[in-house]
Amino acid sequence: MPTHLSVNLNAVALLRNRRDLPWPSVTHLGRIALQAGAHGLTVHPRPDERHVRFSDLPQIRALIDDWFPDAEFNIEGYPSEAFLDLVEANAPEQVTLVPDDPNQATSDHGWDFAGQGNFLRDCVQRLKGRGMRVSLFCDPDAGEEGIAAALATGTDRVELYTGPYGACHDSAAEAAAQVDLLRRTADAARAAGLGVNAGHDLTVANLPGLVAAVPDLAEVSIGHGLTADALEFGMEGAVKRFLLALDRCQVAADSA
Numbered sequence: 165m166p167t168h169l170s171v172n173l174n175a176v177a178l179l180r181n182r183r184d185l186p187w188p189s190v191t192h193l194g195r196i197a198l199q200a201g202a203h204g205l206t207v208h209p210r211p212d213e214r215h216v217r218f219s220d221l222p223q224i225r226a227l228i229d230d231w232f233p234d235a236e237f238n239i240e241g242y243p244s245e246a247f248l249d250l251v252e253a254n255a256p257e258q259v260t261l262v263p264d265d266p267n268q269a270t271s272d273h274g275w276d277f278a279g280q281g282n283f284l285r286d287c288v289q290r291l292k293g294r295g296m297r298v299s300l301f302c303d304p305d306a307g308e309e310g311i312a313a314a315l316a317t318g319t320d321r322v323e324l325y326t327g328p329y330g331a332c333h334d335s336a337a338e339a340a341a342q343v344d345l346l347r348r349t350a351d352a353a354r355a356a357g358l359g360v361n362a363g364h365d366l367t368v369a370n371l372p373g374l375v376a377a378v379p380d381l382a383e384v385s386i387g388h389g390l391t392a393d394a395l396e397f398g399m400e401g402a403v404k405r406f407l408l409a410l411d412r413c414q415v416a417a418d419s420a
């Protein structure tokens with residue numbers, strides 16, 4: 165199965181929130197992304213609604229249900245009671261649980277799967293019981309031990325946190341070291357029967373190195389870098405650039 169692209173709309177929402185105006189429209193840009201071939205839309209509604217607002221979620225749900233029934237809705241966040249209620253009200257195909265403090269500037273680490281296993285198990289069971297696929301945010305160096313603890317939660321997938329890899333944009337040696345960590349954790353996840361997603365600070369430039377190390381990624385969720393490209397190429401052009409990059413990765417993996 166080719167790696168799916170889920171477009172994260174957080175940055176579009178952040179730009180919208182600068183003024184008390186409805187544009188840029190999160191749902192309109194999401195529509196353009198899906199029309200361009202993106203496989204899904206991702207949002208990370210933070211408790212302070214700094215970008216995506218809780219009211220955006222039913223509109224994105226309706227956009228997918230009414231116009232793009234084959235697309236997926238992925239909602240990310242810390243599984244507080246309020247977040248779990250918000251997720252259940254919008255019934256996404258996938259929920260990605262992230263261990264973020266409400267005041268964090270952005271997501272910057274994965275779960276302590278062993279230390280938070282009981283808590284995660286309860287959350288995973290509740291969400292899977294409502295028919296949602298669950299993915300857990302995972303540090304690049306989680307390794308076999310971390311993956312074993314993640315498996316014990318009952319999760320369907322892990323999402324590799326690629327922020328440290330994305331930060332290596334000016335050091336090939338550092339990037340290679342990060343890719344090796346990601347590959348080892350992905351290998352452990354695959355061996356455990358878990359699906360593997362990835363995300364955070366991915367770009368058209370660094371995507372090939374990641375996919376070469378993890379050719380069977382189920383999904384990449386991309387927002388910041390894709391939105392930056394959209395300012396230059398338009399949302400349709402930006403999505404097609406990332407899809408082309410993924411296609412080229414697939415061709416390279418198939419011919420390897």
Ligand SMILES: CC(=O)[C@@H](O)[C@H](O)COP(=O)(O)O
Binds near residue numbers: 174175240270301
């Ligand atoms: C979980 C993750 O790495 C990102 O999906 C997250 O959405 C980034 O959040 P901000 O857009 O608030 O930085």
Ligand SMILES: NCC(=O)COP(=O)(O)O
Binds near residue numbers: 386
């Ligand atoms: N899970 C990662 C995501 O949804 C988008 O992250 P970024 O591309 O905005 O860093």
